[in-house]
Amino acid sequence: MTPRKDLLDIQSLTDEELEFILSNAVPFKNLFKRSVKKVPTLKGRTVLTLFYEPSTRTRSSFEIAASRLSADVTNFSVSTSSVVKGESVLDTVATLEAMRTDYVVVRHSMSGIPNLIAKHTNASVINAGDGFHAHPTQGLLDVFTLREVFGGDVRGARVAFIGDIQHSRVARSTNLLCRRMGMQTAMLAPGSLIPRELPQEIAVFQDWKELYAWKPDVIYLLRVQTERQNVPFFPSIGEYHRLFGLTDERLKWARDNGIWVMHPGPVNRGVELTDSVMEYERSLIDQQVENGIAVRMSVLYWLKPGSTVEDKP
């Protein structure tokens, strides 16, 4: 396996790398059952989180993953209140370069910023979500979770994504990875949130009835963006919830049919789902959070920062 510096998207992962990350996440997750959850793998290395978009969950997940590998973790404070352009990001990256950081975990509201950073630093860049583009560790943790659910063999499993497909980096990364692992995928959303030119093999449904008929194994709920350029995508939140949300009635259908429910978090009650989903026995939401740490540990373990290449004994 060729050493890899950055994790920017799902597409660039080889099958071998994918398997490496997913299989190594298993022993990392087993650590969590112990009282001492820490291993010395990244002792002496620095992991820096650079979040230009507010996120408590993903940042904490990376921080915990890094500290369980014994790395030193620093949060580099940047503005999350306004959009910071690439040129200013690069100024910050020059600073990080001088600090000789080994790993930079980046989140930004504009697509391609992690790619830009990766070209200008020796540190390993991990994309923790950029614009509508990619969220590779989310995709990995989702597929890891599905493997646990389906006992290792996910081929043929049917996953339906419901919500803002157009603006979701999660839909892009998780969907790509699901299909690559041999799963069938489908989409349900208002037409205004379905991108043009989706690959033909992805089924697109108009309503829940069509979705029921497809007999999904998993439904994956996404958060929704209500408007852009002051033009709403659908008439109201209430109508969205009624037509596309996981309501109590639909949750009953899910329960009756043994369907799993996933969500990347944080959830919006009364929008994409109803309160009672949180107590649903086949909700995978908490399992996704736990697996996120294991998978991110595995990613940190796998990547090879440019700075380490020069290491001499």
Next chain:
Amino acid sequence: MKRLFKGGEIATEDSPKLTRADVLVEDGKIVQVAPGITAGEGTEVVDCTGKVILPALFDVHVHAREPGQEQKENIFTCSEAAINGGVVGFVMMPNTAPAIDTAGVVKTVLESARKCRIPLYTTGAITKGREGKELAAIGAMKAAGVVMITDDGYPVSNPVVLRRAMEYAKNFDLILASHCETMELSGKGSMHEGKVSYSLGLEGIPAISEEICLDRDIRIAQYTGAHVHIQHVTTARGMNTIRRFKEEGVKVTCEIAPHHLIFNHEDIRDYDTSYKMNPPLRTPEDNALLLQGLIDGVFDVIATDHAPHTEFEKKNDFQSAPFGITGLETALPCLYDRFMSKGVFGWDVIVKRYSAEPRRIIKLPPVPVVEGGVAEFIVFDPNGSTTFTKEFMKSKSSNTPFLNQTLKGSVDVVVLKDEVLLNR
């Protein structure tokens, strides 16, 4: 002063066939075009063996960035870039800072142009500040010398304003050049809306943004009887609309940029900003159909939309980087490399679409290489090659996908009257 260009083959707009002939120039005029001319005493001989002699190129769509954006380019560096590409004369766009929207700015720009070695022309804005609201001083700018009016970079979004502008422009026999874009549909898009924009997670500029505005602008031209020139067409549907209206006799002309023939959205890999321009690169299908349109004669002219930006500006992320690529220096070699060297079209297309017709659009006479004609031609070496390094390029900016690439063909000599502007 006598110069003999010996051993070359002459290209014309009428035939793809080249004619073997020597060209004798005296006091800036072509005095003889014939095979086997012998050089008299004191005649300088320029060896053109194996090379093509063609009328000098002319570009109706250039951003020289003066006044106000001289970090990107100025009129002089832009004119030198043009010479480097065999372009002897161009028309400047008004999206400067301030915009070219008064007779005063027009005069300043033309004053700078006089310091250049080639003739330059300018457009003026249609509306004040290119804001699409109030008409700019069109009459005064015409008197000061503008050859076209346009708000290039922006459309005139309000159809009432556009209608008035077209009606008014007719008084001055001015062509109105149209940047076709429906701003609301383009939104914050930075590339063509399609499968690549979805995959890269970038907001898209849908083809209909251009096509709707193009259709509207030509209809208003038809209604008012004005001459509209559609700039940088990028979609096959838009092209077909133009074709249909031309058949109806509407006064509409249009242009195609080399990059819209050569590149498409699939070239935008890893957010490379040297493929970011507006209108954006469309699909491979559009490439093929637009190319056929050029061969069929739907496009009146080839124009580069030369749009220099600094390295710093283009080093930004894809959404924040400015739209535009340079084109004056690469146009002929890239068209030769990608199409002519493969026999896709002949020299007549270049001479007609990138030399004769562009001049006719702004009512200048074409400059064929014929006896009695003015000496305004270039010598192109089809067996040579050009590597577009920063050092090679005379533009202040080097934002082109061809940076550090080698293309077949080389502009070796550029002649304007008695002067040899370039001799590699």
